Amino acid sequence: xxxxxxxxxxxxxxxxxxxxxxxxxxxxxxxxxxxxxxxxxxxxxxxxxxxxxxxxxxxxxxxxxxxxxxxxxxxxxxxxxxxxxxxxxxxxxxxxxxxxxxxxxxxxxxxxxxxxxxxxxxxxxxxxxxxxxxxxxxxxxxxxxxxxxxxxxxxxxxxxxxxxxxxxxxxxxxxxxxxxxxxxxxxxxxxxxxxxxxxxxxxxxxxxxxxxxxxxxxxxxxxxxxxxxxxxxxxxxxxxxxxxxxxxxxxxxxxxxxxxxxxxxxxxxxxxxxxxxxxxxxxxxxxxxxxxxxxxxxxxxxxxxxxxxxxxxxxxxxxxxxxxxxxxxxxxxxxxxxxxxxxxxxxxxxxxxxxxxxxxxxxxxxxxxxxxxxxxxxxxxxxxxxxxxxxxxxxxxxxxxxxxxxxxxxxxxxxxxxxxxxxxxxxxxxxxxxxxxxxxxxxxxxxxxxxxxxxxxxxxxxxxxxxxxxxxxxxxxxxxxxxxxxxxxxxxxxxxxxxxxxxxxxxxxxxxxxxxxxxxxxxxxxxxxxxxxxxxxxxxxxxxxxxxxxxxxxxxxxxxxxxxxxxxxxxxxxx
Numbered sequence: 001x002x003x004x005x006x007x008x009x010x011x012x013x014x015x016x017x018x019x020x021x022x023x024x025x026x027x028x029x030x031x032x033x034x035x036x037x038x039x040x041x042x043x044x045x046x047x048x049x050x051x052x053x054x055x056x057x058x059x060x061x062x063x064x065x066x067x068x069x070x071x072x073x074x075x076x077x078x079x080x081x082x083x084x085x086x087x088x089x090x091x092x093x094x095x096x097x098x099x100x101x102x103x104x105x106x107x108x109x110x111x112x113x114x115x116x117x118x119x120x121x122x123x124x125x126x127x128x129x130x131x132x133x134x135x136x137x138x139x140x141x142x143x144x145x146x147x148x149x150x151x152x153x154x155x156x157x158x159x160x161x162x163x164x165x166x167x168x169x170x171x172x173x174x175x176x177x178x179x180x181x182x183x184x185x186x187x188x189x190x191x192x193x194x195x196x197x198x199x200x201x202x203x204x205x206x207x208x209x210x211x212x213x214x215x216x217x218x219x220x221x222x223x224x225x226x227x228x229x230x231x232x233x234x235x236x237x238x239x240x241x242x243x244x245x246x247x248x249x250x251x252x253x254x255x256x257x258x259x260x261x262x263x264x265x266x267x268x269x270x271x272x273x274x275x276x277x278x279x280x281x282x283x284x285x286x287x288x289x290x291x292x293x294x295x296x297x298x299x300x301x302x303x304x305x306x307x308x309x310x311x312x313x314x315x316x317x318x319x320x321x322x323x324x325x326x327x328x329x330x331x332x333x334x335x336x337x338x339x340x341x342x343x344x345x346x347x348x349x350x351x352x353x354x355x356x357x358x359x360x361x362x363x364x365x366x367x368x369x370x371x372x373x374x375x376x377x378x379x380x381x382x383x384x385x386x387x388x389x390x391x392x393x394x395x396x397x398x399x400x401x402x403x404x405x406x407x408x409x410x411x412x413x414x415x416x417x418x419x420x421x422x423x424x425x426x427x428x429x430x431x432x433x434x435x436x437x438x439x440x441x442x443x444x445x446x447x448x449x450x451x452x453x454x455x456x457x458x459x460x461x462x463x464x465x466x467x468x469x470x471x472x473x474x475x476x477x478x479x480x481x482x483x484x485x486x487x488x489x490x491x492x493x494x495x496x497x498x499x500x501x502x503x504x505x506x507x508x509x510x511x512x513x514x515x516x517x518x519x520x521x522x523x524x525x526x527x528x529x530x531x532x533x534x535x536x537x538x539x540x541x542x543x544x545x546x547x548x549x550x551x552x553x554x555x556x557x558x559x560x561x562x563x564x565x566x567x568x569x570x571x572x573x574x575x
Contacts, residue, residue: 004089005072005073005076005085005089008072008089009069009072009073009076010069011069012066012072012096013065013066015065016061016062016063016065016066016069017062019058019062020058020059020062022053023055023058023059024441026054026058027055027441027444031055032053033052033053033054034050034051034052034053034106035050035053036048036049036050037051049107050105050107050110050166051104051105051106052104052106052168053104056232056296057103059300060103060221060296061100061103061104063221063300063303063304064096064099064221064222064303065096065100066430067216067217067220067303067304067307067427068092068096068217068221070307070423070427071213071216071307071311072089072092072093073419073423074213074216074419074420074423075088075089075211075213076419077419077420078213078314078318078417078420079211079213088128088211091121091124092125092213092214092217094117094121095121095214095217095218095222095223096222098113098114098115098117098118098121099114099118099221099223100114101114102115102118102226102229102230103229106167106168107166107167108155108156108165111230112149112153112156115148115149115152115190115194116149118194118222118223119146119149120142122141122142122207122210122218122223123138123141125210125211126138126141126206126207126209126210126214128211129209129211133209134209136206136505137203137206137207137208138209140202140203140206140501141206141207144196144203144504145193145203147189147200148189148190148191148192148193148194148200148227151186151190151193152186152187152190155182155186155187158180158182158183159183161179161180167234168233171234172236174237175236175237175241181237181241181243183237184237184241185243187230187231187234187237188231188238188247190227191227191228191231192227194224194226194227194230195224195225195227195280195284196254197250197251197280197281198253198500199500199504200504201254201257201258201497201500202497202500202501202503202504202505204219204224204273204276204277205274205501206501207273208267208270212269212311212313212314212317213311215269215272215273215310215314216306216307216310217307219272219273219276219306219310220302220303220306220307220310221307224276224280225303228280228283228284228287228295229296231295232287232292232296232299235287235290235292238287238288238290240290244290245288247284247287248289249378251280251281251282251285251288252281252285252378252381252382252385253281253381254281254284255277255278255281255282255285255382256281256381256384256385256388257497257500258275258281258497259278259384259385259389259391261274261494261495261496261498262274262275262278262388262392263388263470263473263494264491264494265495266326266327267325267326268313268316268317268324268325268326268329269310269313269317269324271326271396272306272309274392274497275306275309275350275392278385278388278389279302279350281385282298282385283298285382289368289369289372291365291368293442293443294364294365294368297360297361297364297438297442297443298361298362300361301349301357301434301435301438302358304349304357304431304434305346305349305350305356305357305358305431306346306350307427308342308345308346308424308427308428308431309347309350311342311420311423311424312339312340312342312343312424313343314420315336315417315421315424316329316332316339316343318417319413319414320413326399326400327399327406328406328407329400329405329406329407330400330402330403330404330406331402331404331405332400333401335405336414338421339421339424340400340401342424342425342428344397344401345431346428346431347393347397348393349432349435350389350393351389351390351393351463351466352386352390352459355436356431356432356435357430357432357433357435357438358435360436360438360439361438361439362386363459364447364449366382366458367456368449369382370451370458383459386459386462386466387463387466387469388466389466390462390463390464391469391470391473393467394466394467394468394470394471395471395473398470
């Protein structure tokens with residue numbers, strides 16, 4: 001019997017290939033398709049469903065479906081012991097469907113449906129294993145994302161000033177008036193929460209409580225990239241504004257913070273999650289400078305190697321009896337050579353190794369940064385964050401490949417999970433070749449970037465220095481023998497994302513949840529009830545009793561009985 005995973009794998013793969021072919025046709029002919037479907041017509045008002053097909057939406061959908069198909073195929077092996085595998089696959093498909101809905105929508109209402117669909121299904125997937133840690137991570141994820149949902153709702157309400165929610169027609173006029181810039185502020189706030197930028201970064205590593213196939217999907221092409229994609233669509237509102245400068249500062253700080261945090265983390269999945277956060281900061285920063293195509297280019301290449309990185313990590317965790325601590329790994333190259341080779345290729349693509357997919361987008365981004373008018377702080381933090389990326393990648397390689405195996409001796413480690421290996425092999429060729437292909441598709445006209453030799457080689461030198469430092473600083477002799485070199489308070493600060501998870505959870509518990517509790521008790525269940533629903537209910541109840549009393553004609557009976565008792569009392573008194 002063919003499993004549900006295999007069926008959906010082939011279906012999604014076929015749809016992905018057809019979308020990619022359509023994307024090529026749209027690019028060659030410079031073609032855009034806008035479909036409007038009348039759902040309801042009432043007097044002069046009509047409710048329409050609008051769908052936008054252009055090269056960007058088709059290409060992104062193609063990549064999302066390709067990665068989703070590989071992840072679902074991978075899940076057939078990884079989640080084979082799960083009794084609720086079909087439910088898991090359905091949740092993943094709902095997740096992908098929500099992302100599709102968000103990609104093709106030029107309308108804020110339909111974007112909200114996809115946006116909230118992502119938030120709801122991601123919560124269901126984060127709490128999938130149903131333990132206390134998963135529930136806490138799920139609550140942190142969903143409450144952080146609700147802020148962005150509210151911002152999107154406010155922008156929908158404010159767009160009523162235009163008479164339509166099709167934002168794609170109003171981007172120029174939104175920029176003209178100051179009061180309409182409120183929409184751009186709300187959209188940026190929504191994107192910051194969904195793409196986990198400072199100060200909403202703490203939910204992204206916490207979301208690692210989800211199963212690894214979900215992490216591969218969420219951190220490559222769906223949930224966290226939704227905010228970036230929304231800002232790419234709204235990029236006209238960010239050119240030469242104060243908002244773009246604020247966004248640049250926030251995203252560069254996020255990139256720097258995530259790079260530092262990953263160098264002190266020992267959880268394999270959290271290291272890769274922090275690397276996602278770092279790359280999201282890179283995309284957001286180049287987007288705030290006005291290079292939307294470059295941000296989209298890096299979004300696609302990053303999706304491929306990050307999905308592969310998570311698949312390799314999941315394979316390693318699966319083989320080591322669900323152990324995620326990199327200190328207990330070692331000498332894995334001899335035990336699972338194919339998996340480690342895939343891990344190294346995706347790691348090198350993440351570092352921007354020449355001629356892998358990450359190189360084409362990352363090197364171009366850093367050269368455009370060198371070419372732009374930036375202050376020295378942003379410039380240094382950009383290149384420092386690039387060095388930190390290579391540093392934590394080589395640290396990961398050092399812990400997993402070199403030395404001896406530090407895990408239990410009676411542990412069978414092999415490459416026998418064929419379905420997992422096939423899904424990883426499907427992505428490895430794309431990781432090696434997609435950068436060149438996408439660079440010709442997205443940027444068909446070659447750009448002339450004229451830089452001095454020192455600036456041109458700066459990216460390569462920073463990467464080499466970062467890799468060397470990552471290897472040297474994480475050798476055990478430096479960590480254990482020279483304890484005076486380690487400031488444990490500093491490590492605690494840097495390794496915990498500048499205390500952001502603690503601040504997020506404590507402020508939620510002590511401030512926002514208590515405030516909402518008092519508002520609920522005093523307003524919703526207090527004065528609102530007393531002056532509102534309950535008061536109206538009591539008033540109506542009393543009046544209905546009076547009218548009922550009159551309508552049932554009991555007045556005469558009661559009057560006669562009243563007169564009778566009066567007469568009786570008078571007679572008794574006179575007697």
